[in-house]
Amino acid sequence: MQREIIVLAFLILLLSSTYVLISSISQNNISYAAYVRALPESSGQDLVDPSLKVELFFKDGIKGPATSMAFLGPDDILVLEKNTGKVQRILNGSLQQTPLLQVKVGTEVELGMLGIAISKNQLGKTFVFLYYTEANTSGIVVGNRLYRYELIDNKLVNPLLLLNLPATSTIVGHENNHNGGKVVIGPDNNVYLVVGDVGGRMGNIQNIMRGNSPDGTSGILRVTQEGKSVHNGPFGSSVPNILYYAYGIRNSFGFDFDPVTGNLWDSENGGIDKDEINYVYPGFNSGWRKAMGMALTRFDPNEDLFYFDGKGNYSDPEFVWKETVAPTALKFLNSTKLGSEYENTIFVGDVKTGNLYNFKLDSTREQLKLNPPLDDKVADTPQEIQSIIFGKGFGVITDIQVGSDGYLYILGIDGTIYKIVPT
Numbered sequence: 001m002q003r004e005i006i007v008l009a010f011l012i013l014l015l016s017s018t019y020v021l022i023s024s025i026s027q028n029n030i031s032y033a034a035y036v037r038a039l040p041e042s043s044g045q046d047l048v049d050p051s052l053k054v055e056l057f058f059k060d061g062i063k064g065p066a067t068s069m070a071f072l073g074p075d076d077i078l079v080l081e082k083n084t085g086k087v088q089r090i091l092n093g094s095l096q097q098t099p100l101l102q103v104k105v106g107t108e109v110e111l112g113m114l115g116i117a118i119s120k121n122q123l124g125k126t127f128v129f130l131y132y133t134e135a136n137t138s139g140i141v142v143g144n145r146l147y148r149y150e151l152i153d154n155k156l157v158n159p160l161l162l163l164n165l166p167a168t169s170t171i172v173g174h175e176n177n178h179n180g181g182k183v184v185i186g187p188d189n190n191v192y193l194v195v196g197d198v199g200g201r202m203g204n205i206q207n208i209m210r211g212n213s214p215d216g217t218s219g220i221l222r223v224t225q226e227g228k229s230v231h232n233g234p235f236g237s238s239v240p241n242i243l244y245y246a247y248g249i250r251n252s253f254g255f256d257f258d259p260v261t262g263n264l265w266d267s268e269n270g271g272i273d274k275d276e277i278n279y280v281y282p283g284f285n286s287g288w289r290k291a292m293g294m295a296l297t298r299f300d301p302n303e304d305l306f307y308f309d310g311k312g313n314y315s316d317p318e319f320v321w322k323e324t325v326a327p328t329a330l331k332f333l334n335s336t337k338l339g340s341e342y343e344n345t346i347f348v349g350d351v352k353t354g355n356l357y358n359f360k361l362d363s364t365r366e367q368l369k370l371n372p373p374l375d376d377k378v379a380d381t382p383q384e385i386q387s388i389i390f391g392k393g394f395g396v397i398t399d400i401q402v403g404s405d406g407y408l409y410i411l412g413i414d415g416t417i418y419k420i421v422p423t
Contacts, residue, residue, distance in 0.1 A: 043354070043393040048389060050423070052420055053421060053423045054391070054420055057093065057419040058093055058415075061090075062079055062414070063083075063084055064413050066080065066415040067080045067081075067082045067399070068398065070118045071404055073404055074403070074405060075091065076092075078116060079415060079417075080130075082105075082113050085102050085132065086113070087113070088100070101130075101149065101155070104134070106135045110177045111141060113130070113132040114180070116131075117185050130156075143166065144179055146163035147162060148227070162191065162226075163193065169200055178199065179195065179196060180253070187257055193222075195219060196252065196269075205217060207288065207304070207305045208289060208306070214241055218247055218249050218250070221244060222243065222244075223243065229242045229243065234311055241308065245282060246283070247284075248286040248287050248305070248314070249288060250269060250271075253269070253327070253328040265332075266280050267327035267328065267329075273324050274324070277318050277330070277346075277348065279367070285306075286314075287305065294316050294378065320377060320378045323382060324352060325351070327349070328348075329399045329400040329411075331400040331402065333408055338422065345358055345360050348400075349398070354393055354396070355394070356394055357388045
């Protein structure tokens with residue numbers, strides 16, 4: 001099976017009350033027990049920059065896996081519990097007694113309560129956008145859904161369905177993986193959602209020329225906050241084509257907009273290797289299933305990819321981990337609170353190493369500023385990534401956000417929240 005199944009299955013097993021025995025679950029026939037021992041645990045967090053330190057902001061009370069978080073205001077954070085379907089509120093460092101919402105969700109592998117974003121309009125209304133795998137009262141999965149809720153009297157009410165997307169696949173061994181899940185409000189005030197290939201689909205949107213038509217998977221999708229289509233979509237006006245901002249994405253757990261240019265960047269998970277960071281422009285084709293990492297010489301993007309009748313464009317990643325780290329959250333720090341050298345730079349978390357990475361951008365802000373040996377945009381070995389490591393010991397990072405105070409907050413899979421501040 002593919003790598004995310006291994007990682008997420010273990011995380012669910014570790015943090016839930018049900019024990020499932022899996023004997024061998026990888027492409028290379030690595031035993032489950034051996035893989036479990038290889039995953040990092042949160043330990044003493046160590047930052048490379050001695051002028052900064054890690055504070056423990058919140059520790060106990062969230063029932064993991066915790067997938068995403070969003071700030072309502074200063075010291076006011078909403079955190080998602082993947083398997084319970086709860087939206088929890090942490091106010092002034094304390095978990096509130098009653099969740100803002102609990103819904104029925106699928107829980108297998110990567111199904112569950114996955115993504116959140118918050119928007120406050122000019123009339124004073126607070127909207128909370130949630131992406132989750134909805135299940136009926138019998139526990140049967142009915143779809144991946146993007147909803148808009150309104151926050152009233154400490155409850156999320158008035159759900160409005162914005163997107164109804166596929167959630168499972170008939171491909172054996174891939175049924176419940178690659179659902180993506182992050183939600184972001186763009187600089188255009190529209191709602192952006194990243195979705196993976198949802199069970200290993202093989203259609204046009206995955207660059208299979210004779211495959212099925214686009215179906216709302218393997219892409220970054222965009223709708224208005226009322227659930228309407230955005231008219232200037234790069235792929236025409238028909239549904240679902242008009243929903244796509246970018247496509248050809250295997251799976252992603254992180255994307256964000258550059259606060260300087262408004263450009264979009266994402267992190268993407270490879271198979272057993274070749275994780276990516278991409279500059280994502282309108283019409284971007286990330287290349288999956290024909291390419292992960294840098295395109296091979298035998299690969300002709302002009303002949304081998306699906307192009308939406310000439311409207312799509314492929315380009316190589318801006319960075320590749322040749323040996324997988326399973327990158328997760330990606331966030332720009334639009335603040336000087338950690339020093340001017342980190343303002344408007346990219347922070348990325350991962351699953352495999354517990355590292356927190358930092359990337360600077362070049363003068364065009366369409367490429368990363370990388371020093372040798374990374375100037376070829378590829379980390380060939382773990383030793384080559386030392387110059388981009390910002391911190392270590394975070395365990396499995398699932399989200400990164402900038403607080404209302406301008407500091408960086410890190411969410412761990414167990415619900416622990418760390419805050420990075422000056423020493």
